[in-house]
Amino acid sequence: MDKNTLLQVWPIPAFDDNYIWCIHDGKSALVVDPGDSAPVEDYLLQNDLVLAGILITHHHADHTGGILNLLRNFGADIPVYGPVGADIPGRTVIVKEDDKLEIASPRISFKVFEVPGHTLTHIAYFANMQANVVEPILFCGDTLFASGCGRLFEGTPTQMTQSLAKFASLPKNTLVYCTHEYTLSNIRFALAVEPNNVNLLSWSEKAQALRAQNLPTLPTTIGQELQVNPFMRCDQAAVIAMAKEVSMQQDLPTPAHVLAVIRAWKDRF
Numbered sequence: 118m119d120k121n122t123l124l125q126v127w128p129i130p131a132f133d134d135n136y137i138w139c140i141h142d143g144k145s146a147l148v149v150d151p152g153d154s155a156p157v158e159d160y161l162l163q164n165d166l167v168l169a170g171i172l173i174t175h176h177h178a179d180h181t182g183g184i185l186n187l188l189r190n191f192g193a194d195i196p197v198y199g200p201v202g203a204d205i206p207g208r209t210v211i212v213k214e215d216d217k218l219e220i221a222s223p224r225i226s227f228k229v230f231e232v233p234g235h236t237l238t239h240i241a242y243f244a245n246m247q248a249n250v251v252e253p254i255l256f257c258g259d260t261l262f263a264s265g266c267g268r269l270f271e272g273t274p275t276q277m278t279q280s281l282a283k284f285a286s287l288p289k290n291t292l293v294y295c296t297h298e299y300t301l302s303n304i305r306f307a308l309a310v311e312p313n314n315v316n317l318l319s320w321s322e323k324a325q326a327l328r329a330q331n332l333p334t335l336p337t338t339i340g341q342e343l344q345v346n347p348f349m350r351c352d353q354a355a356v357i358a359m360a361k362e363v364s365m366q367q368d369l370p371t372p373a374h375v376l377a378v379i380r381a382w383k384d385r386f
């Protein structure tokens with residue numbers, strides 16, 4: 118296999134609504150957040166792929182629960198990348214903000230972002246365009262979802278706002294590989310926040326058509342999320358106005374204040 122063969126990214130469905138993403142060159146594969154080992158093993162065997170590495174975004178069990186089985190069954194020397202400060206079973210490579218990962222097989226280079234909010238030590242993996250990567254790609258774990266964001270289990274609205282701002286600064290064509298199929302319920306909430314957002318209305322129709330065929334609504338893109346995701350639009354007049362109305366607060370001076378209101382609203386939506 119030529120080393121410049123374009124990399125492919127495929128979803129491996131797990132549990133009720135998780136996606137374990139597999140990046141491969143037709144020969145060797147990386148998997149992101151294997152919460153379960155069995156579907157990953159089936160996928161690798163069916164596609165004749167060798168497991169070459171495991172990328173972990175955060176410590177939750179539905180993202181880490183399959184690591185030890187995969188190491189047991191495919192090789193204890195397979196590198197497991199994970200964030201500093203988090204308890205990740207089997208982790209061998211600790212990564213932090215701005216680290217550059219040069220992975221040889223499949224050949225890909227990632228930059229690491231620290232994106233606290235959902236958890237305090239959550240990270241994301243970003244690959245800009247390179248010889249075998251045509252569009253930038255982002256593995257964002259449970260920080261960003263299509264039309265939504267992760268619950269704030271450990272971090273603050275300010276941290277989540279800053280984390281989403283890092284994503285907002287990436288190229289608009291960045292393909293975003295979220296780890297849950299939450300899109301339709303996120304869209305229902307986003308429409309409550311912005312009932313007149315025409316981009317959101319057309320995305321809602323597309324997403325419903327995809328789900329009606331049992332197809333993933335992912336990846337999304339940064340450009341699309343900037344148009345339809347209320348959590349990335351906390352500086353927009355319509356979102357600010359709705360946050361004021363819902364919270365009955367006249368003064369929401371920063372995007373973090375707005376995010377705090379709409380995240381709390383989503384939690385009880």
Ligand SMILES: [Zn+2]
Binds near residue numbers: 175177235259
């Ligand atoms: Zn999580």
